[in-house]
Amino acid sequence: MSTFFSPLLADLAPYVPGEQPQDRAYVKLNTNESPYPPPPGVAWALSGREVEDLRLYPDPAAKALKAALARQYGVGEDQVFVGNGSDEVLDFAFLAYATDGRGVAFPDITYGFYPVFAALHRVEARAIPLREGFRLAVEDYARLSRTIVIANPNAPTGLALRRDEVEQVVRANPDSVVVIDEAYVDFGAESAVPLVARYGNLLVVQTFSKSRSMAGARLGYAIGCPALIRDLATIQFSTNPYNVSRTALRAGEQALAEQAYFDDNCRKIQETRAYTKAALEALGFFCTDSRANFLFARHPRLAGEALYRGLKERGVLVRWFDSPRIRDFNRITIGTRPQMDLLLEKVRELL
Numbered sequence: 001m002s003t004f005f006s007p008l009l010a011d012l013a014p015y016v017p018g019e020q021p022q023d024r025a026y027v028k029l030n031t032n033e034s035p036y037p038p039p040p041g042v043a044w045a046l047s048g049r050e051v052e053d054l055r056l057y058p059d060p061a062a063k064a065l066k067a068a069l070a071r072q073y074g075v076g077e078d079q080v081f082v083g084n085g086s087d088e089v090l091d092f093a094f095l096a097y098a099t100d101g102r103g104v105a106f107p108d109i110t111y112g113f114y115p116v117f118a119a120l121h122r123v124e125a126r127a128i129p130l131r132e133g134f135r136l137a138v139e140d141y142a143r144l145s146r147t148i149v150i151a152n153p154n155a156p157t158g159l160a161l162r163r164d165e166v167e168q169v170v171r172a173n174p175d176s177v178v179v180i181d182e183a184y185v186d187f188g189a190e191s192a193v194p195l196v197a198r199y200g201n202l203l204v205v206q207t208f209s210k211s212r213s214m215a216g217a218r219l220g221y222a223i224g225c226p227a228l229i230r231d232l233a234t235i236q237f238s239t240n241p242y243n244v245s246r247t248a249l250r251a252g253e254q255a256l257a258e259q260a261y262f263d264d265n266c267r268k269i270q271e272t273r274a275y276t277k278a279a280l281e282a283l284g285f286f287c288t289d290s291r292a293n294f295l296f297a298r299h300p301r302l303a304g305e306a307l308y309r310g311l312k313e314r315g316v317l318v319r320w321f322d323s324p325r326i327r328d329f330n331r332i333t334i335g336t337r338p339q340m341d342l343l344l345e346k347v348r349e350l351l
Helices: 040-045 049-055 063-073 085-098 113-120 163-171 226-239 246-256 259-282 304-313 337-350
Strands: 080-083 104-107 125-128 147-151 178-181 202-207 220-224 294-298 329-333
Touching (some): 040 246, 063 080, 063 220, 063 246, 080 085, 080 226, 085 147, 085 178, 085 202, 085 220, 104 113, 113 125, 163 178
Antiparallel strands (some): 202 220, 294 329
16 A cells, blocks of 8 residues: 555455456356356347447447336336446445435445445444344334445345335335345345335345346446436446446347346256255255355355365365354355356365
8 A cells, every 4th residue: 555545545445356366267156157148149239330339438328228227127217327337336325325424234244345335435334233044134224314235135145035124124214215236136036126116215226247147247227216316327427427338338238138038047047056055955054045146055064264265176166255154154156057066076075
């Protein structure tokens, strides 16, 4: 850190993404990427004229993609915001709704970027402990008088709230914005988007990274009432109007046009998740009831770090978190059936 770095940020602990080692070929089950490529139409959409037009700036209003998303979810175009990955959308939400002194609240075990955003923007954060079994109790989020951020399904536990439980949180905090991060919602959970029409304090954030096989495109979006969307746009146009590339916008439009392809991929991932969970449980593992494209697993005779390191030595990457309450667990992304069979083979070796 240089001597010029702001002392206000000297204690900032940055987010640590899943490792991307280059020393050998790995089966990557550590970053919750899709094992399936985007549909063929995406490659077609990015050829020819689109390549030539890279000399031009992208549409800062993302009008075509917003229109496609509005049709997909049955909302108005003025209820959609598009960002450079859902991380940027979440960052903007922290800046817009938690920097006025009210602070923010989120679970103590959740997406690791939330405390980073809070620290970056000098926002007082309250981490609310999950209950036994990593359960999020909605009664713990009543009348908090601060911005609330909930990943649903949660990461890394994979557990999900029902839509009516999300509604309880939104109704119990009418004077605060409730942000529901639905990065993994397409793998078996209920989306809160239908609630947006009834609640002006609800912002739902989703991404093209997981179910839509486009993590490399960096494309995310939010759905909320027009006033909340204008807030996010104000921050966008005050930082980087051209925040989403032409290729990402075009790829997103085409991806939405091929919904059946993604529905089939989500079905296959859920089936493979069930298959892998049953196989791990037969080997003595405990797995949470994940509704995401990953499993959260623990073995009584094999420490979490030992499993992570043993699998890495054998060419399989999973995610281990060196955090007290979850140190015995590993988060295992669901890949293809052959990839999961290889994982199981290596787990058996370790056991």
